[in-house]
Amino acid sequence: MTSSDRKSSHRTQKSLHPVFSLPALRRGGAFWIGFGALGLLCSSLAAAAPSPIQSDFDDDMVLVTLPASAPASDRVPSSPEAMAREVQKLISEARRSGDPRFLGYADRLFKQQAGQALTDELLVLRATLAQSLHKFEAARQDLNTVLNRSKAPLQRAQALVTLANIELAQGRYDQAKPFCEQLTEERPGLIAASCLAQVAARTGGAKPAYKKLAATTRFLRRANPQERMWAQGTLGDIAAQLGQSSAAEHWQQVLSQNPDDLYIRAQLADWYLQNGKPKQALAATEEYESVDNLAVIRAIAMRQVNHPNAQALASRLRERFDEALWRGSMLHQRDLARFELDIEQRPENALQHAMANWDSQREPQDTRLALRAALAAQDNTALSQLRDWLKQQNQFDARFPEES
Amino acid sequence: MLVKQLLALLAMAAFASPALAHKASDSFLYVDMDASEFRIDIALRDLALLVPLDSDGDQKVTGLELRAQRSLATQTIENAITLTSEQGACSIRGQAWGLSSHSDGPYLATQYQIACPNGERPEQIEYSLLFDRDNLHRGLVQITSGDARSLTVLSPDKPTVDLTGGAIGPWSTFTTFLYEGVVHLLIGLDHMLFLLVLVLPATLMPRGQGSQGTSRSLKSRLLQLVGIVSAFTVAHSITLALSALNVIRLPIAWVETVIALSIAAAALNVVWPFLGRKTWKLAFAFGLIHGFGFASVLGDLTGGVSNLAIALAGFNLGVEFGQLGLLIIGFPLLYALAHIRAYQRFMVPLMLIGVGTISLMWVAERAGSI
Numbered sequence: 001m002t003s004s005d006r007k008s009s010h011r012t013q014k015s016l017h018p019v020f021s022l023p024a025l026r027r028g029g030a031f032w033i034g035f036g037a038l039g040l041l042c043s044s045l046a047a048a049a050p051s052p053i054q055s056d057f058d059d060d061m062v063l064v065t066l067p068a069s070a071p072a073s074d075r076v077p078s079s080p081e082a083m084a085r086e087v088q089k090l091i092s093e094a095r096r097s098g099d100p101r102f103l104g105y106a107d108r109l110f111k112q113q114a115g116q117a118l119t120d121e122l123l124v125l126r127a128t129l130a131q132s133l134h135k136f137e138a139a140r141q142d143l144n145t146v147l148n149r150s151k152a153p154l155q156r157a158q159a160l161v162t163l164a165n166i167e168l169a170q171g172r173y174d175q176a177k178p179f180c181e182q183l184t185e186e187r188p189g190l191i192a193a194s195c196l197a198q199v200a201a202r203t204g205g206a207k208p209a210y211k212k213l214a215a216t217t218r219f220l221r222r223a224n225p226q227e228r229m230w231a232q233g234t235l236g237d238i239a240a241q242l243g244q245s246s247a248a249e250h251w252q253q254v255l256s257q258n259p260d261d262l263y264i265r266a267q268l269a270d271w272y273l274q275n276g277k278p279k280q281a282l283a284a285t286e287e288y289e290s291v292d293n294l295a296v297i298r299a300i301a302m303r304q305v306n307h308p309n310a311q312a313l314a315s316r317l318r319e320r321f322d323e324a325l326w327r328g329s330m331l332h333q334r335d336l337a338r339f340e341l342d343i344e345q346r347p348e349n350a351l352q353h354a355m356a357n358w359d360s361q362r363e364p365q366d367t368r369l370a371l372r373a374a375l376a377a378q379d380n381t382a383l384s385q386l387r388d389w390l391k392q393q394n395q396f397d398a399r400f401p402e403e404s
Numbered sequence: 405m406l407v408k409q410l411l412a413l414l415a416m417a418a419f420a421s422p423a424l425a426h427k428a429s430d431s432f433l434y435v436d437m438d439a440s441e442f443r444i445d446i447a448l449r450d451l452a453l454l455v456p457l458d459s460d461g462d463q464k465v466t467g468l469e470l471r472a473q474r475s476l477a478t479q480t481i482e483n484a485i486t487l488t489s490e491q492g493a494c495s496i497r498g499q500a501w502g503l504s505s506h507s508d509g510p511y512l513a514t515q516y517q518i519a520c521p522n523g524e525r526p527e528q529i530e531y532s533l534l535f536d537r538d539n540l541h542r543g544l545v546q547i548t549s550g551d552a553r554s555l556t557v558l559s560p561d562k563p564t565v566d567l568t569g570g571a572i573g574p575w576s577t578f579t580t581f582l583y584e585g586v587v588h589l590l591i592g593l594d595h596m597l598f599l600l601v602l603v604l605p606a607t608l609m610p611r612g613q614g615s616q617g618t619s620r621s622l623k624s625r626l627l628q629l630v631g632i633v634s635a636f637t638v639a640h641s642i643t644l645a646l647s648a649l650n651v652i653r654l655p656i657a658w659v660e661t662v663i664a665l666s667i668a669a670a671a672l673n674v675v676w677p678f679l680g681r682k683t684w685k686l687a688f689a690f691g692l693i694h695g696f697g698f699a700s701v702l703g704d705l706t707g708g709v710s711n712l713a714i715a716l717a718g719f720n721l722g723v724e725f726g727q728l729g730l731l732i733i734g735f736p737l738l739y740a741l742a743h744i745r746a747y748q749r750f751m752v753p754l755m756l757i758g759v760g761t762i763s764l765m766w767v768a769e770r771a772g773s774i
Contacts, residue, residue: 055502059468104540
């Protein structure tokens with residue numbers, strides 16, 4: 001669903017600002033799963049001796065380059081508008097760079113305001129943040145509040161898109177559809193059309209949905225660039241679902257406008273992997289090793305081409321996931337599952353994380369990973385659970401593994 | 405010069421791994437309970453939010469810039485960490501200071517020696533670094549104690565972690581069990597009823613003395629009471645200890661049935677002294693079986709307790725305190741009632757019938773589960 005996530009990318013739009021989460025972050029699994037408990041369980045993981053303390057470092061050596069956009073102080077924003085600008089900046093930065101620290105800074109701003117009434121705009125932003133942190137229920141609550149009380153068209157549209165995307169990401173197509181329809185009424189355009197196309201594609205109507213959205217895109221050629229990119233991302237996703245090679249072209253178009261659309265970049269890189277083009281996957285992930293999901297795809301591609309750095313990247317990823325497990329907040333559960341499946345080759349572990357992720361997120365990539373893990377682990381219970389659900393939704397996807 | 409450059413390059417290689425990962429902010433705390441040391445690693449990026457590391461404002465932190473802020477950085481870290489033992493706050497003394505690395509880049513690492521009052525082990529660590537800047541910041545804690553190693557997490561919602569891994573200090577074990585002992589006596593109706601039945605004879609006027617019962621002084625009644633209660637206490641302490649320390653174990657269903665029977669027998673003995681008139685002997689004999697009853701409760705509570713003897717002492721004392729409290733309230737009340745004519749004629753028989761009936765019902769019930 002590109003749309004749900006993808007939207008994330010397109011969210012930088014001025015008019016319809018960020019609705020989606022940081023792609024790299026949202027792809028994972030349930031947030032806070034087994035927080036603590038997991039941490040205690042994995043004492044064998046990160047518990048190795050820490051790297052030694054190095055006291056002898058050179059004065060001239062640059063130790064670290066600080067991000068330009070880190071918040072300068074802990075002051076409280078002077079007005080709701082100022083706070084909204086700051087939160088928006090932080091969320092955009094998190095989305096652009098895949099760096100979750102910015103989400104923590106944004107979260108702090110809301111904590112400072114705890115107990116105070118928030119403006120519609122701030123509620124929408126708080127929901128966007130919650131979505132990025134996989135706190136879908138909290139996000140729904142804030143967005144419904146906005147829909148119930150606000151008359152501001154922009155905030156309403158934003159709330160509708162975000163709600164639709166949460167439902168799409170969680171595979172609740174019946175719930176997503178009314179939001180898409182209401183969005184079509186209140187703010188017709190390519191985003192609303194993408195929303196409906198996505199719902200249709202995931203529930204058995206991929207082919208007509210693609211045709212219709214492609215036609216609408218041609219018809220609304222003069223729509224603003226963000227909306228057009230959004231539709232391109234959705235077209236890419238539906239094309240991939242149909243197994244059409246045009247998927248890559250749609251995604252490349254998006255990336256040519258916005259190279260830091262991490263969600264689309266991951267989709268494209270994964271598409272290359274799936275179609276036996278690991279070298280192109282490597283090219284697409286170059287310089288994006290800091291983002292977990294892109295790094296995992298890159299590690300798989302490196303392994304396929306016997307890249308000399310394959311081992312090094314895999315061991316860096318291992319360290320990252322060990323730290324994440326210690327921390328216990330499994331924001332990147334999907335990436336971990338993929339890593340366990342394709343790099344560590346431990347299908348049982350992979351299945352466990354893939355299913356935990358699938359409990360909260362059911363985009364085609366999530367379902368595909370869970371299916372692959374279930375097949376590899378030969379777990380028929382999980383397999384039939386996944387297939388029953390797909391049958392119920394009438395969902396078909398060329399990227400899913402063949403029935404065996 | 406060349407050597408220096410080469411060293412710098414090597415160091416770069418260690419810290420500037422090809423691509424540093426993005427992850428939420430974590431500090432790493434390694435607590436070594438055996439050596440009484442801990443180490444904290446904080447990301448330079450995170451430290452830069454609290455301490456002006458980039459003095460020339462070029463977004464780059466050099467070795468020199470970090471060194472220049474060493475004391476402020478150390479102070480900031482030390483202010484955010486509190487280690488405490490049972491006796492109070494522990495002090496920390498820096499041992500090593502330098503760089504380390506984790507998956508997302510370079511960290512400032514500081515090693516400390518921990519010194520707690522009276523050389524005790526630290527029990528708790530409290531941590532508040534960065535929580536007011538980054539809501540997703542966490543302190544990842546590794547506690548090493550002997551061969552055991554455990555991992556836990558400090559967060560804004562849970563800024564304190566128990567370092568003893570759930571093991572409780574001797575004093576809190578004692579107070580916990582003292583409390584449990586009191587509670588058990590007060591909510592355990594069977595012990596209370598037994599005590600009542602034991603105490604009743606001390607409030608009664610001997611036959612034939614009638615209303616001139618004053619000839620039997622309060623002092624002698626109190627002495628009688630002390631004798632009864634002491635005998636009961638000594639007896640149940642013996643068996644409680646024997647059972648808690650695993651010297652003797654009796655099946656609990658039997659024990660409970662016999663306890664119920666003992667109440668009925670003691671009640672009957674007030675009216676018809678088939679077991680003799682020396683109530684203290686009765687109290688001692690039945691006290692032995694009640695001790696096994698206390699022991700079974702104690703056994704349920706001492707699951708993970710390391711210091712069983714302290715738990716036992718606390719629990720036993722708790723039972724005695726509960727007993728004493730009951731007597732302080734109950735005996736004066738009964739003694740006052742004893743001056744009413746109806747007391748001996750109606751109230752005592754009623755109490756005995758009531759207690760006897762209840763305890764016989766327990767006997768039937770408990771015998772059923774044997």
